[in-house]
Amino acid sequence: MTSMEKVNAFRDARNWRQFHNEKDLALSITLEASELLEIFQWKTAEEGRQDIDAIKDELADVLIYAYMMADNLDLDIDEIIERKLIKNNEKYPVEKSKDNKATYDDL
Known part of the structure; x- marks a missing residue:
């Protein structure tokens, strides 16, 4: 199963596609990217990298929303x-x- 198929299966099992229009997905990408940036706020890049689990989680959120947007637009x-x-x-x-x-x- 591809990453796109896994994302869609997760979303569809919860009937969330109805909430995932392009505007809201774009907003969510921005919000999750801000959460990723917050990990580095007031820190050096090296200090921020020490919270690698949080980085993985936030980066995954950004990518998941991007995948959903691409799927919505058939890209x-x-x-x-x-x-x-x-x-x-x-x-x-x-x-x-x-x-x-x-x-x-x-x-």
């Missing part, structure tokens, strides 16, 4: 990631961006 996650990587490769060519943290408009 293939591998396909949209590949598409975005192609776009990013064009915006950030290796010869200009390697070892450079500048955004694409500054390259």
